[in-house]
Amino acid sequence: MELWFSEMHTENVKFSIKVDKQLCCVQSQYQRIEIFESYEFGRFLTLDGFMMLSEKDEFIYHEMITHVAMAVHPMAKNILVVGAGDGGVMRELAKYSQIEKIDVAEIDSEVVRVCKEFLPKTAVGFNDSRVQIFYEDGLKFVRSKDNEYDIIIVDSTDPFGPGEGLFSKEFYGNCFKALKPNGILINQHESPFYTKDAAMVKRTHKRVVQSFDTSRVYQAHIPTYPSGHWLFGFASKGLHPTKNLDATRWNALNIGTRYYNTNLHKGAFYLPTYVEELLSDVEDVE
């Protein structure tokens, strides 16, 4: 018998991973949560049938969503992470001794419970004493915050489903308010490749651009996500993602990474022409 997990990347493109066995399947109030054991990617987590992370390539995503902002901000102490129920972002953040507080707003406590049980490689991030989890809608959590965080990292699901509010203009506006004057917002920004995803990239970028003075997009290669070509958003109240990169300071911290380094940091902001065009379409609107 062969067991395959398949996800439709478009109506006409199917991505499949051969599965050894299913380890867990629960339906929470928000979504269906599943963990599979695979031959090629190790364990992987899916929500409503969509790949969230695999043990083999999660390091790319988690390093890129975390260290870019940490290398730019001169002294980030208070961090808000929205989503991130698997713990991977917190694992990366925990590498910085300067950080004093890591608030996590995750809507679904079941995701955290399942990840703690089945994905210890990322869930280790929950063990850090600076981490405090709030089981709340990120949109609601951030609404009441004012001038409180140095960095906000939005590790959300796709914009179709419970994560939709985290791609809204009101959310980005609320984040702007929640950030301190030097604050940085990092959000997972979907893929620019397939038509429907590209439309969402455009829409998301437009909303961030309208909310922040500085808004740039950077990329990484994540094999298990649609097309493998993935984007992240870097928005700030003034800090520039490459001009304000302090490579010497960051390298002196001796943070262990497998994907991120300060040269790649600069390179990640050099985008393919078609992506630049996609983004610039919405930059001049206002």
Place this chain on the structure above:
Amino acid sequence: MNQNKTPIRDALEELENNRIIPFDVPGHKRGKGSSNLREFLGKKCLSIDVNAMKPLDSLSHPVSVIREGEELAAAAFGASHAFFMVSGTTGAVQTMIFYTCKRGDKIILQRNVHRSVLNAMVLCGAIPVYIECTSSEKLGIALGSSVAAVERAILENPDAKAVFINNPTYYGICSDIAGIAKLAHKHGMKVLADEAHGTHFYFADSGNLPSAAISAGADMAAVSMHKSGGSLTQSSFLLCGKDVNANYMRQIINLTQTTSASYILLSSLDISRSHLALNGKKIFSDVLKLTAYAREEISKIDGFYAFSEELIDGDAVFDFDKTKLAINTLGTGLAGIEVHDILRDEYDIQIEFGDIGNILAYVSIGDNHKNIEMLISALAEVKRRFARTELNIMKQEYIAPIVRAAPQEAFYNPKKMLPLAQSVGRICAEFVMCYPPGIPIIAPGEEITADIVNYISYAKEKGCSLIGPEDMSIENINVLE
């Protein structure tokens, strides 16, 4: 009765299975002749777009499945009779008035009624008698009718045929409909209820919603099933109490309603009725939880006031429909219509309407927590980014009318067009309203005052969508010669 039953839907499905060869209208022949339309609307939709025929009954003379559907609806709503309406609640409202009033007959009502009520009077020649209206200065909206004010109107006009009541208003305000019904019946008048915004009242769980008109003793109610009830746009119910002659009512309906009623609309009424009868209580308790949560969160945003049952005074606000999420915006220095526009243009959120001082977000059967959360956050952003201190913001929504001619007389008699500014003191010959909500600012037969002209200019300036006059730019207005 077994509310699981959906006789119209069943008949349509059986027809589909029987593969009847259609040599009747509609000419698209179950969609085969109109592939673009079929592709857009879906195969199912086109396959049930059929004409009245024996197995499907006929809306203008129902004897089988439609009759059974109407009986089921009557039972679900606790009415003596229910009519399926495919001409919107507008059709139901007009029918109630045509049933009750002939030319020259008086009808007692509040002025903040939907245009369909005044339109009916233009058509049938009834004469409006307006109840003195209390309005809330803080909110700038008209409230309900106090029983005492209705009584004064009844005593001054003992020859009136009917009392017409909104249950509730667009904003959720209810009058004491049971008290009014008792009073009107004592004086031999019928009680007509516009329940365009009150379908859910019939599915209250342990008194968590205001009284439904029919259960409170009203003789007829026009119920917008397509608003809070979940059926398709344009479909509606006309409910009748025990003292209404249902067969005469059907004749009145058939004066104006189409003879080609859409089975798409009829089946949507049938299916939604079953759904509400079986699950309505649960559905509307959930809606109430959503709106209660939204009000609590919105109250934390300085400048917005999501009003609710604290308005209840046992008189002009006898009860309040807590499913309505109406928000006064004046504390932010923004007109309701401006907030409406910002939400749409900046945040991709479409709300029901914004007028001078308020917005209404329609929360229903189809909403969820996520969308409510986005609305609240967007309002927090509107406040943060757009709030201002405006000194000359207009407050008053309600201007008491000065009636100088019957609506029919004013609409049909010789008239001439004048620039709006020069029309003060003349008798208006047409309607002007913001839509939504569709409550006329001025109606045929009323004197145009400086207040009215100012109101129209202000509403226009703020971006309200004004409709009604022959001159669509609303620069000029028709007045009686």
